[in-house]
Amino acid sequence: MSIGVASDARGRRERRPLKQLFLIAFAVLLSGCAGVQSALDPAGTEAEAVATLFWVMVAGGTLIWIAVMGGFYYATRIKREPHSERAAGRLILWGGAVFPVVVLTLLLAYGLSLMPKLRPWTAVAEEPALRIEVTGEQFWWRVTYHRAGEDPVVAANEIRLPVGERVVFTLKSADVVHSFWIPSLGGKMDMIPGRDNTLTLEATRTGIYRSPCAEFCGSSHALMVFSTVVMEPDAFDDWLAREARPSPGAKADGLDAFLRNGCQACHAITGTEANGVIGPDLSHVGSRDTLGAGILQNEIDSYVALIRRPDVIKPGIRMPGFHGLPDEEIETIARYLKGLE
Ligand code: CUA
Secondary structure: OHHHHHHHHHHHHHHHHHHHHHHHHHHHHHHOOOOOOOOOOOOEHHHHHHHHHHHHHHHHHHHHHHHHHHHHHHHHHHOOOOOOHHHHHHHHHHHHHHHHHHHHHHHHHHHHHOHHHHOOOOOOOOOOOEEEEEEEEOOEEEEEEEEOOOOOEEEEOEEEEEOOOEEEEEEEEOOOOEEEOOOOOOOOEEEOEOOOEEEEEEEOOOEEEEEEOOOOOOOOHHHOEEEEEEEOHHHHHHHHHHHHOOOHHHOOOOHHHHHHOOHHHOOEOOOOOOEOOOOOOOOOHHHOOEEOOOOEEOOHHHHHHHHHOHHHHOOOOOOOOOOOOOHHHHHHHHHHHHOOO
């Protein structure tokens, strides 16, 4: 009697951590269903198709699992005497061959029916209304906007889109394989050196979404991120027009310090003599959502840290550190850059 009680108490003690573990695992699973970087919280037509396909598969898989478990329970607990050979053969034929063929064919047909939504813009010969060229580089993103009939606009580390418009992306790489993925908007596509890949996305909801590089590309792969800002069409047009105008940097204090330290060898600022193409274009860097390709707040301290020790913030970065410069000089450049809106 006393042994029974003890084992019961122990059993309950052992079950509690298991329950907690299950709840924690469930909470972690659920947390993947929402947020700025979730394919299950879609904000674009392609992502909606992918999320619907996912939930249909989960529901179908769950139903089949319940049916199989029911059959298993029936066979082991209820019907204890063995089947006749013919009944067993029928069960194998229907349950093991016909059922999977029918279910898999239906799922294949359903999956294929979603394909037109996920297809890139290849059938149309003329230039789309908005095409964005994105080049993956270790460890940042070069972004160029091509609006039909207008000059290209160069930016970096952030993508802005008008809501409700199908946008074509041309994806490239300057060095190794990277991968472009805006989980909230749609599918993922690799950026391969020497090759132009095409992806078409249409955002259905305004907001700011997060995109990490989705292919290991070197020591700072995990620090290669960009934001996608989906805006109302009018706001997007205003933003693009502002982005196309020369940078305020030609007249701002601090340009001397920027040029005196050779920053223009790698970076461009429109309207000034800085026209480097190795690093990100800085013409309007002050107005970007983040700094350092999605890893720092866009504020003076971040510029100071990045200029002083870029190798600490982003191991493997090609930018040299300027830790030999006086603090005042670095702060002047930082304030100058933050002011470029
Ligand atoms: Cu770029 Cu990983």
